[in-house]
Amino acid sequence: DAMVIQNPRYQVTQFGKPVTLSCSQTLNHNVMYWYQQKSSQAPKLLFHYYDKDFNNEADTPDNFQSRRPNTSFCFLDIRSPGLGDAAMYLCATSLGTPRTDTQYFGPGTRLTVL
Amino acid sequence: SQQGEEDPQALSIQEGENATMNCSYKTSINNLQWYRQNSGRGLVHLILIRSNEREKHSGRLRVTLDTSKKSSSLLITASRAADTASYFCATVIQGAQKLVFGQGTRLTINP
Numbered sequence: 699d700a701m702v703i704q705n706p707r708y709q710v711t712q713f714g715k716p717v718t719l720s721c722s723q724t725l726n727h728n729v730m731y732w733y734q735q736k737s738s739q740a741p742k743l744l745f746h747y748y749d750k751d752f753n754n755e756a757d758t759p760d761n762f763q764s765r766r767p768n769t770s771f772c773f774l775d776i777r778s779p780g781l782g783d784a785a786m787y788l789c790a791t792s793l794g795t796p797r798t799d800t801q802y803f804g805p806g807t808r809l810t811v812l
Numbered sequence: 813s814q815q816g817e818e819d820p821q822a823l824s825i826q827e828g829e830n831a832t833m834n835c836s837y838k839t840s841i842n843n844l845q846w847y848r849q850n851s852g853r854g855l856v857h858l859i860l861i862r863s864n865e866r867e868k869h870s871g872r873l874r875v876t877l878d879t880s881k882k883s884s885s886l887l888i889t890a891s892r893a894a895d896t897a898s899y900f901c902a903t904v905i906q907g908a909q910k911l912v913f914g915q916g917t918r919l920t921i922n923p
C-alpha cells in the first residue's frame with residue numbers, strides 16, 4: 699500500500715546532541731511537509747518542500763533544518779535539541795498545494811530530550 | 813493568533829449518539845479540511861470542503877461550511893467507540909500555501 703513512513707517511531711536524545719528524523723513516501727507526491735506537535739496542541743508547520751524548492755516558515759528556529767535528497771525521502775535535522783523541542787514530529791505529503799490537495803500523514807516520531 | 817478555533821475542546825457522548833464539533837476561523841479561506849488523530853498517531857484526512865461549497869458528506873460524516881459566519885461544523889452520526897480521537901479543522905487561507913490547524917476537539921465515545 700502506498701504510504702508515508704517515519705523512522706524511528708520513538709527517538710530519545712540528549713540535550714544538545716544532534717538528531718535526524720526520517721520520512722519516506724511511496725505516493726510519489728511532489729510536496730513533503732514537517733510539522734511539530736506538542737502535547738495537546740495543534741500541529742505547527744516547520745517547513746515544506748515542493749519538489750526541490752525549500753520553504754521555511756518564518757518562525758521556525760534555525761536549529762531545525764531539512765533535506766530532501768530525492769522525491770521519496772525527506773529528513774528533519776535538529777542541530778542542538780533543547781528540552782523545548784520534545785514533541786511529536788509529523789511528516790506529511792501531498793500531490794500538489796494545500797489549495798487543491800489533501801495531505802497524507804505518517805505515524806509520527808515522538809522525540810524525547812533528556 | 814489562532815486562525816481556527818474549535819468548540820468544544822472536549823466532548824464525551826454515548827455510543828450511538830451523534831457528535832457535533834464546530835470550527836471558527838478569522839480570515840477568508842480557500843478551503844477547510846477536517847482531520848482525525850488517534851492518540852499518539854498521525855493525522856488522517858476526513859473531508860475537504862471548498863469555500864464555494866456549503867455541505868459535504870462522507871459515510872457517517874457531514875461537514876457544513878458557512879463562509880458568512882466563518883464557521884464549519886463536523887457531524888458524526890451513530891457514533892462508535894472507534895470514533896474516539898481528536899478532530900482538527902485546518903484552513904488554507906486565500907493566497908497562502910499552507911494548512912493552519914485549530915487546537916482540536918477531543919472526542920470520547922463511551923460504550
